[in-house]
Amino acid sequence: MEEKRGYNAHVVVLPFPAQGHINPLLQFSKRLDSKGIKITVSTTLSSVKSMQSRAGSITLESIYDDNTEGALARPAALMGFLEKFEVVGAHCLGELFKKLENSEYPVKGLVYDANLPWALNIAQQLGVASVAFFTQSCAAIACYYPMYVEMCGKPLSVPAFSMPGLRQPALPNPASFGSETERFPPLIKHILNQFSNIEKADWILFNSFYKLEEEVLKWITNLYPTVRTIGPTLPSVYLDKRLEDDKCYGFNLYKPISETYMQWLNSKEPASVVYVSFGSTAALNAPQMIEMAHALRQTSSNFLWVVKETEESSLPNKFVEDTSGKGLVVAWCSQLEVLAHQAIGCFITHCGWNSTMEGVSLGVPMVGMPQFLDQMANAYLLEKVWEVGVQPKVDEKGLASGEEIESCINQVMQVGGRRKEFKKKAMQWKQFAMEAMNEGGSSDKCIDEIIGRLVCS
Secondary structure (H helix, E strand, O other), X not given: OOOOOOOOEEEEEEXXXXXXXXXXXXXXXXXXXXXXXXXXXXXXXXHHHHHHHHOOOOEEEEEEOHHHHOOOOOHHHHHHHHHHHHHHHHHHHHHHHHHHHOOOOOEEEEEEEOOOOHHXXXXXXXXOEEEEEEOOOHHHHHHHHHHHHHHHOOOOOOOOOOOOOOOOOOOOOHHHHOOOOOOOOHHHHHHHHHHOOHHHOOEEEEOOOOOOOHHHHHHHHHHOOOEEEOOOOOOHHHOOOOOOXXXXXXXXXXXXXXXXXXXXXXXXXXXXXXXXEOOOOOOOOHHHHHHHHHHHHHOXXXXXXXXXXXXXXXXXXXXXXXXXXXXXXXXXXXXXXXHOOOOEXXXXXXXXXXXXXXXXHOOOOEEEOOOOOOHHHHHHXXXXXXXXXXXXXXXXXXXXXHHHHHHHHHHHHOOOOOHHHHHHHHHHHHHHHHHHHOOOOHHHHHHHHHHHHHHHO
């Protein structure tokens, strides 16, 4: 029988119901739990069911039945889902707090995804600490802020953060989210509304660490003094190793069909494999799939390419068979395990923030191919600020040619390119990431500061 634990405080955690949002908030929850904070994660029913077997000492509560109300399967249905989730979720979250009021550990704080700004009102009504959690980079939020000010028709209170040459955030499919000519389509308005009441939160947290975004953090703290960095939110085994059982995220929308890709990697020389993955939500269009296939066919490096089922039809005819001598195409894999493998020499990524943080934290040089939204800012950081990789040039339609991608791969992978330079920088950032999460590190101190205030409240 498991020994009963004593806790110093109780916190409810509310993630936005998508893999890229749940995972960092779940990892942060594990950190709080390891430091004596009781955690209740409240989210959609389907997410609760997916996490159930790996929740450990964290309690899971459903506040929205997305199995019957409708989930996030179609972009066109997203805005309707968000409206329903706010109405139903807000009510059920309030009911959850009432249920926990008379428990052994009454709730002292609500950690909520900044994409759900309505949660702050609930925290204030119930008199508990409010903690807004951004799952995107500080740089991305800095890009959005001037857009929010423009949308509200206000002047900037501080000059915009400078990122010369940065491509503007784009939508994955503008027609699905409103008029292509509309300055602020519904999805962009939803993202910008993260700023609507953020200054009222007791803390504003970022899944980042101080050294990684030092300059933009200084800028954003002028706007919001309560900003803290608590990342990277990778499982502890890949960073400080202080949480013995923390070996995986515990939530994944996709499952590897088999793990033969690990055996395949084991057969390869160190730093000889290009790993290509565009995450759970981004997808290459058919022309870009053709160009990527051309680049991987032409390069002398081995490759492991994650091609989702929805993308398979865009592969060139007989590509898998023709490249079987040096490449492997899989439907999904455990990205952390792959990136941590010694055979990986380059990561071609869409630059979603979680993938970017994984690449940085595991010391892997990257080729950034951003597709939309915050990915543009993240790709800018990896090339211009951290200097751990490159971006292929794109044409007026946003298409990178096979020759351009191949050139970038060769820069990262071949001895005659910038391989040594990129690897040296990547290993420096890996060390900084580990230091941030280790005892007394910048992120560890921020977590302790928050816990101290919660316990004393």
